[in-house]
Amino acid sequence: MKKYDHKKIEGKQQKAWAKTKLYTTKEDTKKPKYYVLDMFPYPSGEGLHVGHPKGYIATDVVSRMKRMQGFSVLHPMGFDAFGLPAENYAIKMKVNPAVAVAKNVARYKKQLEILGFDYDWNREVNTTDPAFYKWTQWAFLKMYEKGLAYESSEPINWCPSCKTGLANEDLEDGKCERCGSVVEKKPIRQWVIRITKYADRLLADLDALDWPESIKESQRNWIGRSEGAELVFPVVNASTKHELSNITVFTTRPDTLYGVTYAVVAPEHALLTKLKTENPAAVSNWAEIESYTASAKAKSEIDRTDVKREKTGVMVHGVSVKNPITGELVSLFVADYVLADYGTGAVMAVPAHDERDFAFAKRYGLPIKEVILGGDIKTGAFAGFGTLVHSGHFSGQNAEVAQKGIVSEAKGKWVVKFKLKDWVFSRQRYWGEPFPIMRDGDVVVPVSEKDLPVILPKVKSYEPSGTGESPLATIKKWVEVKIGKEKSAKKMMRETNTMPQWAGSSWYYLRYMDPRNSSKLVDPKKEHYWNEVDLYVGGAEHATRHLIYARFWHKFLFDMGVVSTKEPFKKLQSVGLIMAEDGRKMSKRYGNVVNPDDIVATYGADTMRVYEMFMGPFDQAIAWNTQSMIGSRRFIERVWRLGEKVSTTKKHVDTPVIEAVLNKTIKKVTEDISMMRFNTAISTLMATMNEFEKNDMLSRGAYEKYLKLVAPFAPHVADELYAQLGNKKSIHITSWPICDETKIGVEKVKIAVQVMGKVRGVIEVEKDLSEAVARELALALPEVKKWVDGKEIVKVIYVPGRIVNIVVKG
RNA sequence: GAGCACGUGGCGGAAUGGUAUACGCGCUAGUCUUAGGAACUAGUUCCUUACGGAUUGGGGGUUCAAGUCCCCCCGUGCUCACCA
Numbered sequence: 041m042k043k044y045d046h047k048k049i050e051g052k053q054q055k056a057w058a059k060t061k062l063y064t065t066k067e068d069t070k071k072p073k074y075y076v077l078d079m080f081p082y083p084s085g086e087g088l089h090v091g092h093p094k095g096y097i098a099t100d101v102v103s104r105m106k107r108m109q110g111f112s113v114l115h116p117m118g119f120d121a122f123g124l125p126a127e128n129y130a131i132k133m134k135v136n137p138a139v140a141v142a143k144n145v146a147r148y149k150k151q152l153e154i155l156g157f158d159y160d161w162n163r164e165v166n167t168t169d170p171a172f173y174k175w176t177q178w179a180f181l182k183m184y185e186k187g188l189a190y191e192s193s194e195p196i197n198w199c200p201s202c203k204t205g206l207a208n209e210d211l212e213d214g215k216c217e218r219c220g221s222v223v224e225k226k227p228i229r230q231w232v233i234r235i236t237k238y239a240d241r242l243l244a245d246l247d248a249l250d251w252p253e254s255i256k257e258s259q260r261n262w263i264g265r266s267e268g269a270e271l272v273f274p275v276v277n278a279s280t281k282h283e284l285s286n287i288t289v290f291t292t293r294p295d296t297l298y299g300v301t302y303a304v305v306a307p308e309h310a311l312l313t314k315l316k317t318e319n320p321a322a323v324s325n326w327a328e329i330e331s332y333t334a335s336a337k338a339k340s341e342i343d344r345t346d347v348k349r350e351k352t353g354v355m356v357h358g359v360s361v362k363n364p365i366t367g368e369l370v371s372l373f374v375a376d377y378v379l380a381d382y383g384t385g386a387v388m389a390v391p392a393h394d395e396r397d398f399a400f401a402k403r404y405g406l407p408i409k410e411v412i413l414g415g416d417i418k419t420g421a422f423a424g425f426g427t428l429v430h431s432g433h434f435s436g437q438n439a440e441v442a443q444k445g446i447v448s449e450a451k452g453k454w455v456v457k458f459k460l461k462d463w464v465f466s467r468q469r470y471w472g473e474p475f476p477i478m479r480d481g482d483v484v485v486p487v488s489e490k491d492l493p494v495i496l497p498k499v500k501s502y503e504p505s506g507t508g509e510s511p512l513a514t515i516k517k518w519v520e521v522k523i524g525k526e527k528s529a530k531k532m533m534r535e536t537n538t539m540p541q542w543a544g545s546s547w548y549y550l551r552y553m554d555p556r557n558s559s560k561l562v563d564p565k566k567e568h569y570w571n572e573v574d575l576y577v578g579g580a581e582h583a584t585r586h587l588i589y590a591r592f593w594h595k596f597l598f599d600m601g602v603v604s605t606k607e608p609f610k611k612l613q614s615v616g617l618i619m620a621e622d623g624r625k626m627s628k629r630y631g632n633v634v635n636p637d638d639i640v641a642t643y644g645a646d647t648m649r650v651y652e653m654f655m656g657p658f659d660q661a662i663a664w665n666t667q668s669m670i671g672s673r674r675f676i677e678r679v680w681r682l683g684e685k686v687s688t689t690k691k692h693v694d695t696p697v698i699e700a701v702l703n704k705t706i707k708k709v710t711e712d713i714s715m716m717r718f719n720t721a722i723s724t725l726m727a728t729m730n731e732f733e734k735n736d737m738l739s740r741g742a743y744e745k746y747l748k749l750v751a752p753f754a755p756h757v758a759d760e761l762y763a764q765l766g767n768k769k770s771i772h773i774t775s776w777p778i779c780d781e782t783k784i785g786v787e788k789v790k791i792a793v794q795v796m797g798k799v800r801g802v803i804e805v806e807k808d809l810s811e812a813v814a815r816e817l818a819l820a821l822p823e824v825k826k827w828v829d830g831k832e833i834v835k836v837i838y839v840p841g842r843i844v845n846i847v848v849k850g
Numbered sequence: 851g852a853g854c855a856c857g858u859g860g861c862g863g864a865a866u867g868g869u870a871u872a873c874g875c876g877c878u879a880g881u882c883u884u885a886g887g888a889a890c891u892a893g894u895u896c897c898u899u900a901c902g903g904a905u906u907g908g909g910g911g912u913u914c915a916a917g918u919c920c921c922c923c924c925g926u927g928c929u930c931a932c933c934a
Binding site: 253257266291292344381386395584669730796835 | 864865
């Protein structure tokens with residue numbers, strides 16, 4: 041037998057697979073389908089490091105097994121390339137983003153190809169391809185038609201360095217996720233998507249998904265549903281008691297209404313401007329108030345929401361607010377611990393039972409009135425539900441029970457609020473999908489469907505202007521559109537903002553089903569065939585951004601009748617990060633990056649694949665260790681050498697022990713791959729190898745079955761060895777072995793004999809041995825006798841195939 | 851501060867409530883080799899000369915039996931964080 045030469049084998053097999061179009065996917069209605077999807081990469085200038093392919097290897101393993109199990113498998117790959125990272129990179133390298141992206145994509149593709157994945161490259165998509173983004177624009181157009189996309193000039197997060205507005209989801213600790221700059225609040229005209237309209241569905245449909253609980257929990261947290269009451273507090277002139285206006289507060293604890301000792305509005309609250317215009321004389325300290333609101337607004341989000349900061353605020357002198365249930369007048373404050381964009385921007389303060397109100401009241405010497413017995417404010421933001429006191433005729437009732445009555449008596453209404461904000465959808469940058477929107481003066485005119493796509497023009501200068509307009513605004517030829525041919529034709533102006541990076545990735549998985557369709561986003565027949573994504577694998581960092589946007593986009597398309605499922609991704613699996621050997625993140629900055637090209641050259645793609653699946657539990661973060669990888673290489677070499685032990689005579693029959701081991705391995709490996717427990721699948725294959733090596737000869741049939749189990753992990757060497765046995769067909773399109781349970785059962789098992797729970801001996805018996813015989817055998821063991829003699833046997837527990845436990849007394 | 855994970859040899863880790871430490875790395879000894887390495891063979895949780903004992907972050911509990919279930923504490927990681 042020749043020496044194992046990974047370079048030769050891997051090159052040869054990859055060529056053969058391409059030549060025979062082994063992985064070309066078809067909608068085969070005679071087969072069940074399986075759609076397994078990777079989160080497509082964002083091709084950066086640095087190329088892939090060994091951590092990136094971990095998830096791709098996993099989907100490759102699953103897809104190969106599924107194919108062998110008779111499924112028609114869709115396992116596609118594409119590239120997400122619009123947006124800030126590509127654009128900032130292009131600016132830095134002084135090249136056009138389109139050129140940089142094409143180069144990076146080519147490099148990524150090459151790096152992926154040498155790993156021997158079974159992607160059907162005929163279905164490749166790229167979000168920056170006009171044939172693709174035509175449908176991103178189309179969906180936006182439909183959202184606009186349905187009133188889900190609207191223009192707004194509310195202050196939004198603005199990154200001063202990237203010179204663009206950002207969505208809430210794009211922030212990390214109040215900083216720009218891309219460049220780390222502290223984000224400012226700035227009023228910018230922008231397109232916003234009413235994702236909040238889907239908040240309840242996004243929340244409710246989570247329950248049925250087969251996703252990691254932690255990711256579902258993050259989404260619930262992000263959507264942040266809370267039920268509570270809106271209560272109206274009249275605002276009155278403090279001396280005349282004359283009603284000037286009113287504020288609506290939102291509270292989840294209306295049962296504490298009797299404990300309200302003051303009220304607070306956010307610095308941005310409309311009441312202040314309203315009072316200033318309508319009743320300026322009612323308030324005596326405008327200067328103080330205005331200086332406070334101005335400084336609050338000037339603060340960055342990060343400063344303003346710092347929990348450790350002491351709470352500040354200013355009393356609004358001259359006005360009081362009236363408790364809607366007691367008629368009591370309490371003072372009004374402006375304070376920035378109340379957020380303008382949550383609830384109603386105004387709260388009723390109950391310092392006795394709310395931690396934040398308590399801190400504020402203590403600082404400003406405000407009254408604290410207890411209304412719930414046993415409500416310890418130190419235990420959390422809110423008191424528990426105890427018995428009400430000092431609460432009028434509600435006193436003595438359970439607080440939770442009393443809520444309803446209090447709300448109705450205060451003439452409040454029950455409402456549901458969400459933390460989720462509408463999606464700020466425009467960026468003042470060049471490298472993104474243009475909006476299919478024009479303007480005739482102030483009137484918004486959507487581009488008609490037949491004129492899609494609106495192609496992103498080539499520009500000389502694509503640096504951001506910082507003015508709130510994108511660089512597209514400077515291209516007069518593109519911005520001005522003539523409607524009609526005659527000289528008097530109307531001139532319209534194109535929208536010059538572009539869409540955010542997350543637009544294309546919100547629906548790309550649908551395009552793989554029908555990537556070249558120019559008349560439809562996806563053909564309904566194909567959509568019906570592939571249906572939802574059966575398995576989606578990617579990083580947990582997308583929990584609250586991509587995975588929320590994509591679910592929203594999908595639900596919208598469902599409402600439009602474009603897709604037939606309510607949810608896009610049936611099962612989600614997170615992939616754990618691969619860290620560098622030093623335990624830090626792999627980064628050029630630290631100089632600790634391991635390049636897969638080098639690993640493949642030295643050890644081979646099969647070794648790298650096996651190693652990454654063997655390292656540890658798939659969803660756990662783990663440090664790379666090149667030294668440890670040698671074990672995977674040895675394993676492959678042992679599989680290779682095992683070929684020498686394979687019997688050439690057809691008559692060879694395996695021993696019952698070998699048959700049992702093989703069938704158990706088939707069962708375990710099949711289960712483990714299905715459950716993404718790749719590390720134990722491989723350890724089982726290794727243990728099986730140890731058993732095989734103890735034997736003199738192995739039948740060809742047994743070896744072939746074993747090779748099939750190895751094939752998803754090490755596809756090149758498995759196919760090569762399979763061919764060396766004289767097979768003409770690729771191993772990857774043969775059928776997956778099935779476990780023969782009858783071959784497992786006959787085997788004798790070693791079971792432990794315990795005395796008082798401590799193992800004292802072992803007996804080798806038939807699996808279904810009767811209790812009486814087991815007891816007799818166990819008690820006959822000298823090492824057991826030693827511990828039992830002279831003592832009374834209280835009872836004997838026998839679990840067939842597992843254990844005998846003798847309980848003694850004395 | 852809240853939520854969610856998690857804590858097992860020198861290291862990565864395995865274990866439907868049923869022989870803890872599978873599998874792999876490393877290490878030790880041996881074979882082969884001019885040598886080194888590679889490869890192969892054997893050994894490798896700890897204490898003890900041995901008999902035996904101890905052991906899954908610490909403490910308690912349930913059970914014939916606990917790494918696994920329950921309670922308390924300590925530690926680590928991730929996510930969210932003034933959401934009324």
